[in-house]
Amino acid sequence: KNQVEQSPQSLIILEGKNCTLQCNYTVSPFSNLRWYKQDTGRGPVSLTIMTFSENTKSNGRYTATLDADTKQSSLHITASQLSDSASYICVAAPSGTYKYIFGTGTRLKVLA
Amino acid sequence: GAVVSQHPSWVICKSGTSVKIECRSLDFQATTMFWYRQFPKQSLMLMATSNEGSKATYEQGVEKDKFLINHASLTLSTLTVTSAHPEDSSFYICSARDFASLGSEQFFGPGTRLTVL
Numbered sequence: 482k483n484q485v486e487q488s489p490q491s492l493i494i495l496e497g498k499n500c501t502l503q504c505n506y507t508v509s510p511f512s513n514l515r516w517y518k519q520d521t522g523r524g525p526v527s528l529t530i531m532t533f534s535e536n537t538k539s540n541g542r543y544t545a546t547l548d549a550d551t552k553q554s555s556l557h558i559t560a561s562q563l564s565d566s567a568s569y570i571c572v573a574a575p576s577g578t579y580k581y582i583f584g585t586g587t588r589l590k591v592l593a
Numbered sequence: 594g595a596v597v598s599q600h601p602s603w604v605i606c607k608s609g610t611s612v613k614i615e616c617r618s619l620d621f622q623a624t625t626m627f628w629y630r631q632f633p634k635q636s637l638m639l640m641a642t643s644n645e646g647s648k649a650t651y652e653q654g655v656e657k658d659k660f661l662i663n664h665a666s667l668t669l670s671t672l673t674v675t676s677a678h679p680e681d682s683s684f685y686i687c688s689a690r691d692f693a694s695l696g697s698e699q700f701f702g703p704g705t706r707l708t709v710l
Contacts, residue, residue: 517701522684523703524597524599524701524702524703525637525686527698530698579625579642579690579699583636588634
């Protein structure tokens with residue numbers, strides 16, 4: 482069964498600190514893995530997209546890693562800001578289909 | 594580029610009424626559009642997939658007679674929640690894809706908050 486699991490479910494950090502969010506996926510055949518940021522009451526916004534051959538991808542203070550062998554990905558946020566408070570969703574895209582497999586998300590709260 | 598809009602952004606209606614939500618691709622032609630529903634603190638759940646000019650494909654457990662989807666043009670898809678009830682209150686998000694030029698990338702709209710009283 483295609484599945485994406487994320488941890489932690491929620492996280493609270495102080496402004497300026499770093500954090501890492503985890504994603505494990507069991508999706509086959511695998512095409513690519515995506516991280517999205519979703520602000521409350523808004524649609525998801527793409528942060529990174531990685532194919533199975535890519536190990537890391539950065540977007541500003543966001544850095545995603547992918548280990549296709551262990552089927553794990555992480556999203557590292559550097560020097561967090563209050564505006565980083567949001568849900569972060571890991572999405573695996575199987576090849577041969579248009580349907581994304583969504584994780585349940587990690588809700589991040591950054592405190593001043 | 595690749596902007597998707599939704600209208601309205603929020604709507605409140607009485608139980609028993611029907612509500613129409615529009616999803617538009619503003620700067621590309623969307624050969625496929627997807628409708629998702631998201632309950633509080635949960636992830637997106639795919640409801641249906643629509644291809645321009647053809648009937649929508651609904652996910653298991655989604656009532657096609659309750660959630661009417663029309664994809665009449667390459668830039669517009671509509672979701673009509675018929676005879677809405679309080680349990681239909683949710684956040685509805687659409688996404689759009691133009692496989693020909695943008696590959697498998699889905700671009701998400703900003704969502705529509707539906708509250709049924």
